[in-house]
Amino acid sequence: MTNKKHIALFAAFIGFSGTERVVCRLVNELVKYYEVTLILMFDTVDLPIHKDVNVICISKKSQHYNNSSWSKLSTFLYSGFKYSKIIKENNIDISISFLIKQNIINGFTKIRNPKLTTMVSERCFPSKTYGAFGEKLVNYFYNKNNALFSNSIHINKDLQDNFGVKIPAHVLYNPIYTLEEKPDFLKNPEENKPFKIVAVGRLNPVKNYKSLMESIPLIKNAVHLNIYGAGVLEEELKSLSTTLNLNETVTFKGNSSEIDQEILKHHCLVLTSLSEGFPNVILEAMSLGVPVIATNCLSGPLELLNDNQEIQIEEGSFSKAKYGLLVNVDDNKGLAKAITYYQNNEEARKKYSALSFEKAKQYDISEIGKQTKNLIDMYLCAE
Numbered sequence: 001m002t003n004k005k006h007i008a009l010f011a012a013f014i015g016f017s018g019t020e021r022v023v024c025r026l027v028n029e030l031v032k033y034y035e036v037t038l039i040l041m042f043d044t045v046d047l048p049i050h051k052d053v054n055v056i057c058i059s060k061k062s063q064h065y066n067n068s069s070w071s072k073l074s075t076f077l078y079s080g081f082k083y084s085k086i087i088k089e090n091n092i093d094i095s096i097s098f099l100i101k102q103n104i105i106n107g108f109t110k111i112r113n114p115k116l117t118t119m120v121s122e123r124c125f126p127s128k129t130y131g132a133f134g135e136k137l138v139n140y141f142y143n144k145n146n147a148l149f150s151n152s153i154h155i156n157k158d159l160q161d162n163f164g165v166k167i168p169a170h171v172l173y174n175p176i177y178t179l180e181e182k183p184d185f186l187k188n189p190e191e192n193k194p195f196k197i198v199a200v201g202r203l204n205p206v207k208n209y210k211s212l213m214e215s216i217p218l219i220k221n222a223v224h225l226n227i228y229g230a231g232v233l234e235e236e237l238k239s240l241s242t243t244l245n246l247n248e249t250v251t252f253k254g255n256s257s258e259i260d261q262e263i264l265k266h267h268c269l270v271l272t273s274l275s276e277g278f279p280n281v282i283l284e285a286m287s288l289g290v291p292v293i294a295t296n297c298l299s300g301p302l303e304l305l306n307d308n309q310e311i312q313i314e315e316g317s318f319s320k321a322k323y324g325l326l327v328n329v330d331d332n333k334g335l336a337k338a339i340t341y342y343q344n345n346e347e348a349r350k351k352y353s354a355l356s357f358e359k360a361k362q363y364d365i366s367e368i369g370k371q372t373k374n375l376i377d378m379y380l381c382a383e
Contacts, residue, residue, distance in 0.1 A: 005380055006035040008087060010097040010106060013044035013061070016229075016255045017202060018174070018280035019098055019123045020047070022151075025175045027053050029369035034376075037090055041079055041102065046257070054090075058082050076101065084109045087116065094380055099123055100134065107141030117379050118145040121172075125298045126158050128206075128275035139164045146379055151278030153308070154299035170375055174280050175368035182289040182357045183264060194222035195343045198266035198290075200259060200281040203231030205274070208295070211330050212272040213240055216249060218336035221343060225250045226266065228259060263290055267349065268342045274329055276300040282324075283363055286356035291349045292324035293338045301326060304359075323356045 007030065011023045027038050028050045036053045043057040058079050083105050087095055094117040097106035103120035110118040120142055130138060142148060142165045149170040150156050159165040201207045209227060216225060227237075227250065234252065241250045256262050263269060269285040271294040278300040285292050286304070294301040296319075302308055306321035313319045318327045318338035325341065327334040342349055 004033070004035045005093045005376075006037065006091055007376060008037045008039055008090070008092045008095045010039045010083065010095060010102045012041045012099065012102065014038075014040065014049070015044060015046045016257070016259070018277070021280060022123070022174050023098055024049065025177070025365050026369070026372060029175070029365050030372065030376075032369070033373050037086075037092065039083065039086060056086055058086070080105045080108050084112050088113065093117065094119065094376060096376075097121065100130065100138065103145075104137055104141045107144040110144045110146075117382075119376075119379065120145050120148045122148060122150040122155050122159060123277040125152075125155055125275045125277060127162050128298065130163075135163055143167055146382075147375075149375060152299040152303060154303075155277060158298075172372055172375065173363050173368060174278050174283055175365040176280075176283050176287050176360065176363050178287045178361050178364040182353070194224050195339075196266040197223055197225045197339065198228065198263055198269050199225065199271065200228045200263070200269070201271070201273070202229050203227075203233040203237060205233065207231075208272045208274050208330065209233070209237055210240060211332055211335065212270055213237065213244060213246060213250060215332040215335040215339070216246055217244060218333060219340055219343070221340070223249065223339065223343065226253050226262070227251070228253045228256055228262060230255055260284060260288060264288055266290060268293060268339070270335070270339065271295065271301065272329075272335065273297050278303070283360060286323065287360035287363075289353040289357040291342055291352040292356065293318070293335070293342070294324065294326060295329045295331075295335075296326045297329050323359050324352055 009023055009027050014020050014024050024047045027036050030036050031050045031052050038053050038055045040057045042059050042061040044061050049055060059075055087109055095106055095109060096119045097103045098121045106118050106120055110116060145167055147168045149172045151174050153171055156169040199212055241247055263285055268291045271279055271282055273295055275297050276299060282292050282294055282304050294305060296302055296313060305324040305326055311319050313326060313328050315328060315331060316333040318325050318334050325338045327338050
């Protein structure tokens with residue numbers, strides 16, 4: 001018989017994207033301290049879960065993606081009642097949810113069981129993501145919970161200022177696995193040409209791969225871009241590659257279960273998002289010592305690459321931040337200049353490689369795990 005508190009983490013599924021990897025790392029770390037149940041909206045688990053974590057899937061993936069809008073709504077409503085039942089049957093002490101659908105269900109569960117401690121976690125920048133109806137849902141259901149935590153102070157401020165969220169708000173940054181020593185990348189001289197760029201993330205509009213691809217023809221010397229990820233824009237982006245005559249320059253690599261090893265094969269990582277929550281891929285590149293270029297979007301890049309100190313970036317140019325290069329959103333010319341700067345300056349790459357590698361250590365899973373435990377314990381003790 002264990003005396004550990006029983007916590008539940010609630011996510012849509014466990015896949016290769018940022019939030020899912022964060023949830024996976026957290027459950028595998030928090031099982032050191034608690035009895036942990038991972039509850040998923042549907043039955044997709046693509047990453048390894050600790051053997052002591054209890055995994056419960058509410059429904060099948062097909063029920064969420066392959067049916068009519070009415071059927072999807074019915075599945076969502078069913079999931080809400082089912083989740084509440086699972087929480088009660090498993091004697092959960094605290095329920096922690098991630099992203100808006102799960103957060104709404106967590107708020108609904110709190111309404112049905114006021115004595116339950118619930119926390120919601122927001123992982124994207126709300127004003128760039130949710131419309132008017134989403135604003136109403138966030139305002140109503142988030143405020144039913146005991147607390148929220150996000151991965152950016154900017155997200156919390158947006159929720160408070162623009163969505164009327166009044167519950168206590170905390171920041172827990174994304175956890176990563178860091179290394180004691182910085183790995184050597186591109187050790188083979190033959191690998192150094194052409195200059196290799198990597199981008200990682202879902203192929204959807206917010207990642208703005210169009211801007212990245214349109215910047216490539218503006219670079220004088222040869223480069224090669226590898227894009228890892230899958231999504232709704234895959235065919236459109238491949239068509240754009242053909243239109244820009246980049247079929248020999250851009251390769252679409254799909255998802256990878258060993259993305260760290262793939263990132264290590266490149267001279268730099270580029271993120272061109274229109275908005276973010278706290279971009280995991282930047283953190284992962286930094287933890288490997290791979291230099292980063294990112295758009296100065298809300299939110300995350302400024303926090304990671306410049307300790308959240310505001311900077312002004314001239315249009316058509318870039319800024320040398322503390323731990324990487326920042327460019328304006330949708331500035332193809334500035335992005336091309338930033339890539340060219342790294343391409344022509346090995347010393348700059350070495351400098352940012354060393355600085356970012358050291359910076360990333362503060363986000364190690366052991367440290368973020370302790371911070372998460374402290375936050376959970378604070379609310380468990382308040383019961």
